[in-house]
Amino acid sequence: MIILNIKDALDTISPDPNLILRTELLLMAKANKRKVKFYKSLAVAASLLFIISIMSVGGYAYYQHPVNYIDVDINPSLELEVNAFNRVIDVTYFNSDAEKLIESDDLTGCKTETAVALILQAASDSGYIIKDETSVVSLAAYGRNAEKTQDLLSRCTNTIQNQYCELAVYTATVSDELKSEAKATSISAGKLGLIKMIQTLDSTATTEYYRNKSVASIVNQLTCLCSEVNTGVSEETKANIQNRISGVNAQIECIEQNRRSQEMQGAGSPNQFNSSAEYGDTYSSSSVPGNQTDSGQFGGNADDPSNYCQPPATDSNNSTAYSGGSNQEIQSSANGKTNTAMSPN
Amino acid sequence: MHELTSKDKIKTALEKHSNMVYRICFMYLKNKEEAEDAFQDIFLKYILTDKVFECEEHEKAWLCRVSINRCKDILKSFRFKIVSIDSVPEPYYETSDEKAVLREVLKLPPKYKDAIYLHYYEGYTSAQIAKLLECSENTIYSHLSRGRQMLKERLGDNFEY
Structure with missing residues (x-):
């Protein structure tokens, strides 16, 4: 009897060797195609990664690249580095008052106007801006694009004037030479510009002496020097400098006049007070009567306060530009035109 | 890594599992040509899968499962149904x-x-x-x-x- 079993029966089923060979070739071809596809995908992914990396690095570098510098001086003196997106990317402190005033982390990443507002808030909290006293803040801007720099300066000025009506704002744009010199002497370009004006009027004045002086005292000193006679400085030079500080002097005078009015009336008019705060060092000397006088601490005519409270016709395009220490180099840029200040005589 | 899994993997898999796969295909489809087509489909799926096999037994079980499923799919397909299974010559009978x-x-x-x-x-x-x-x-x-x-x-x- 033949014994049958399943295993023997199923053993008779086996694939044709040709089928195995054909299948092997087919699979090899598929695998190669897949390999090529894999490397293509890898190349595309690598390219994309490379492009994204380049864009990321480039974007980061662009973000971290400063295009404008804003020097803020009260007595605390610091500089904000601003990128093309109007964001603060770094803060440089020029004195210990500034270091104590605000942490750089609080300013980094903020919009420039916000950073300036934060600085002034901190200055107010720290007693550098006192309500019943007239304080002066200097804003000096430096940048390759003059139009954008001026625009940034105007926005910062407006931010200050909208919040601090008792604060006089001195604004200036900074030349390349002054910026380089300020960097070399570790002083803010805004303050150095003011010191250079003092040195023009007083050859014995040193940068070191005025380095830690407040902007208000420097402006006060400039006003006094301009009013002095027989100093050996030409009247034209004096007029030129007086022209530069006339705007801030007008603001100071207006603020003080308003304060006196409030004191006399018991309660002052806030509207009048606020309107005075819209002044900056941006007015032509002819619009400010105080420019014509030699008397008074800030050169103003206190008898006619209404003259000081006229809002400016154009203020954003008019600022002081420093280009060095000599008299000839201090120029006034008003309404886009360069004017040389005339002597009162 | 990929080089190893293409050439060597194909040869090894065919050597080890071709008989089993073909037998399952033939047992289901009862037709040499259909069994051969299914055989190639199954190994194609094997080479294209990203599945990582833990051991040889796992690989064998996976192929077994895939073979059965593939044959069932073919039996359910329209192409297979229009030709009566009884009309297919049975060389092994x-x-x-x-x-x-x-x-x-x-x-x-x-x-x-x-x-x-x-x-x-x-x-x-x-x-x-x-x-x-x-x-x-x-x-x-x-x-x-x-x-x-x-x-x-x-x-x-x-x-x-």
Whole structure:
């Protein structure tokens, strides 16, 4: 009897060797195609990664690249580095008052106007801006694009004037030479510009002496020097400098006049007070009567306060530009035109 | 890594599993040409899969499962249904004793055929078959018992498993 079993029966089923060979070739071809596809995908992914990396690095570098510098001086003196997106990317402190005033982390990443507002808030909290006293803040801007720099300066000025009506704002744009010199002497370009004006009027004045002086005292000193006679400085030079500080002097005078009015009336008019705060060092000397006088601490005519409270016709395009220490180099840029200040005589 | 998994993997897989895959295909489709097409499809799927096999047994079980599923799909397909299975020539239905057993095995319903083949030829236990075919162990016992009984009835006393 033949014994049958399943295993023997199923053993008779086996694939044709040709089928195995054909299948092997087919699979090899598929695998190669897949390999090529894999490397293509890898190349595309690598390219994309490379492009994204380049864009990321480039974007980061662009973000971290400063295009404008804003020097803020009260007595605390610091500089904000601003990128093309109007964001603060770094803060440089020029004195210990500034270091104590605000942490750089609080300013980094903020919009420039916000950073300036934060600085002034901190200055107010720290007693550098006192309500019943007239304080002066200097804003000096430096940048390759003059139009954008001026625009940034105007926005910062407006931010200050909208919040601090008792604060006089001195604004200036900074030349390349002054910026380089300020960097070399570790002083803010805004303050150095003011010191250079003092040195023009007083050859014995040193940068070191005025380095830690407040902007208000420097402006006060400039006003006094301009009013002095027989100093050996030409009247034209004096007029030129007086022209530069006339705007801030007008603001100071207006603020003080308003304060006196409030004191006399018991309660002052806030509207009048606020309107005075819209002044900056941006007015032509002819619009400010105080420019014509030699008397008074800030050169103003206190008898006619209404003259000081006229809002400016154009203020954003008019600022002081420093280009060095000599008299000839201090120029006034008003309404886009360069004017040389005339002597009162 | 990829170089290893293309050439070597293909050769090794064909050497080890071609018989099993072809047998499953033939048992289901009962036709050489259809079995060969299914055979190539299954190995194509094998080479394109990203599945990582833990061991050789895992790989074998995966191929077994894929082979059964592929054959079932073909049997359900429109192309296969329009040609009656009875009209397909059966080259292995010969008169030899092994062929007689094979013929009767192939005539078994698929569920008994799977259990009989995997148990008596591939040597899987009922538990392993249950896991592979995703059904209960008792069901596999039942399928094996009924399959054996049917073969016994058809092949007589000179048949052993």
